[in-house]
Amino acid sequence: MGFRRLGYKIGLIRVRTVSDDELRKRVFGRMIEEFFPNVKVVSYCIEGQPEGIYDEETMRKGIPKILDAIKKLEQEVDAIIIGCCSDPGLEEGRKLVRTPLIGAGAAVAAVALQYGSRVGLLAENDLPPLVPPSIKRILGDNLIARESPRNVRDAYDLFNPKNRNEIFEAAERLKKRNVDVIALGCTGYSVLRIAPVLAERLQIPVIDPMIAAASMAVAMIYSKSIQPPNSRHE
């Protein structure tokens, strides 16, 4: 009866190259572990992309590195999160490993759907793909509006305090479209921990992609992690 073990290990692939010093801060790892006390996060950071993945070209460049990381992490963890809302390598990675694989984009879309049929997407910028394919697949007609902050291209711009107001304004534009909920379409927003700030300002739910991904990971791990009691029922 009950669980084989109470702790789970999630592998997290960071798609923005950070310094060793920044990596030690474990921004995402700590965020997930604080919220999911029985989860331990092992991070892996791709090389040579300090500006992150922010358009089709940087995505193409990143995918082979992400697939390598998936193969490296697979043996060690119960689930793997690709820490980017464009879900680079998600489709390809599923063919490589049986470990549950979660894209932050697919995850935030799935959580947003819990609130209703009018979902707004707050993307990082206005570069293609405007709506990542896995977000489009999951939201379908439930996606009614998309916005992004002006003056922002990549992670550096997003983190620049002078653009903070642009983020607020883009979120306000979404709210005016009468959305039920805002899905944050970039994990840079998770670094800023801006979901609760926006939710408070706008008084509508705002979903964080990294927390959404960790939640999905936990639900997916369940399928394999429990020693089921023998035909026990109520």
Next chain:
Amino acid sequence: MGFRRLGYKIGLIRVRTVSDDELRKRVFGRMIEEFFPNVKVVSYCIEGQPEGIYDEETMRKGIPKILDAIKKLEQEVDAIIIGCCSDPGLEEGRKLVRTPLIGAGAAVAAVALQYGSRVGLLAENDLPPLVPPSIKRILGDNLIARESPRNVRDAYDLFNPKNRNEIFEAAERLKKRNVDVIALGCTGYSVLRIAPVLAERLQIPVIDPMIAAASMAVAMIYSKSIQPPNSRHE
């Protein structure tokens, strides 16, 4: 920086009337609390429906009771799960309260989408609604097959050990349709803790609706539960 508090309270509405003795066993509450150690579950059970909600008539009968329960639980908890995959009262309840409201059906559908675009639904029986509206909205074209165990109408039938093989056979029929994942479309399957058993037998992922709902609840609670650090970023 960090969290205002580390524990969260989820209200769970049981749509099958159980005895006080059974209620004390806290089947769902314990299941969620074991898997989410920082969550405390407060259960509320509707009256007069010992066979649960298993068709349109029992659903109509249950909805006002569920809405009453939502109003009672609202002040006390951070999120409310409607413990039925037909999501009775979900739409109506959203208009009543601002507390995040999760339907087990919408939740299991959204988690299943993380695995790909070929989702199979294992329902409780063959009575309408064959696919609950919120599951249909979320899965859309990604739902490619639906099955249910023969000889099963309600919770009593589902829990009857003589029907266990019918459950296995229905799941096998879904697998033959070449699905990526099976979503369990009845919380009776959660009582049986059958998701990991089926996943092991069929060697494909099988999603439990109650764990899916709790995962969604946690992701939705985040939006309001964090004291954001002042403009802190990497």
